[in-house]
Amino acid sequence: MSSPSSPARGRPARLDRARTLQTALDLLNQSGLDALTMRRLADAMEVRAGALYRYFATKQDLLTAMAERMMEGVTEAAVADGGDWSEQLTALARAERDALLAHRDGARVFAGTHATGASVLGFAEAFVGVLREAGFRDDAAARALYTVVNYTVGHTLEEQAALQPGDGAPEGASTLHDAVTAGTYPHLNATLPTLTSTDFxxxxxxxxxxxxxGLRARHAPSAGK
Structure with a gap:
């Protein structure tokens, strides 16, 4: 008799890294990061929980691999149309946001990891390369990478937290609206439509x-140099 975490007799479970990652992403999209556990993943794959450690020693290792998978193809899609350095950086940031939004709690997964696979490093290489080839100093290019990526991940983290599946409208916007209108905050009241907007x-x-x-004003090389 088989248990939920062991394969049915006579039907060996197909366990490999790619299938494990895809199943983990499916579970993430269905139930969110908090509900994703190694045991639940093992149950979904009809294997014992310990079998997963062949590929991922810890849940953190799994999340890091998931972050890497989320970024697959992002760089190629973003730089396909070319453009000057500002257009290419804008495209890269937009593509990263889209990749994280494509998965429930995608930004939470990405923010908690330090992925160094080909997809993540390829994204960083493209970003820094665009700036260096445009004449930016090495230190400015590296700091710009951190600044834009941190902004993109942070913004998407808040966006996904505000729009939880099934709600359709951010609860935080309603809470903010009630708090501001109930108090004496003339400047916040004047800007409340924008503050509570769902136009993320x-x-x-x-x-x-x-x-x-800001990068253009402070760090871009002068024309003709």
Whole structure:
């Protein structure tokens, strides 16, 4: 008689790294990061929980691999259209956000890891390369990478937290609206429609544009140099 965490008799479970990762991403999309456990993953694959450790020694190892998988193809899609350095950086940031939004709690998974696989490092290589080839100093290019990636991940983290599956509207916006209107906050009241807006793409683009223009003003090489 088989148990939920062991394969049925006479039908060996097909266990490999790629299938394990895909199943983990499926579970993430179904139930979110908090519900993703090694035991639940093993049950979904009809194997004993210990079998998963052949590929992932810890859950953190699994999450790191999931973050890497999320970034597959992102760089190629972002740089396909070319453009100047600012257009390429904008495309890379947008592509990263889209990749994280494609998975429930994608930003939470990515933020808690330090993936160093070909997809993540390829993204970083492309980003830094765009700036260095445009004449940015090495230190400015590296710091710009951290700044834009941290902004993108942080923004997406808040975006996904606000729009949990099944709600359709962010609970935080309603809470903020009630708190502001109940108090004496004239400046917040004047800007409340924007503060409580669910136009997360517009908000992301505003911040990204500020970062790009800041890089242009402070670090871009002068024309003719």
């Amino acid at each position: 793409t517009g908000l992301f683009e505003f911040g990204l544009d500020l970062l790009i223009e």
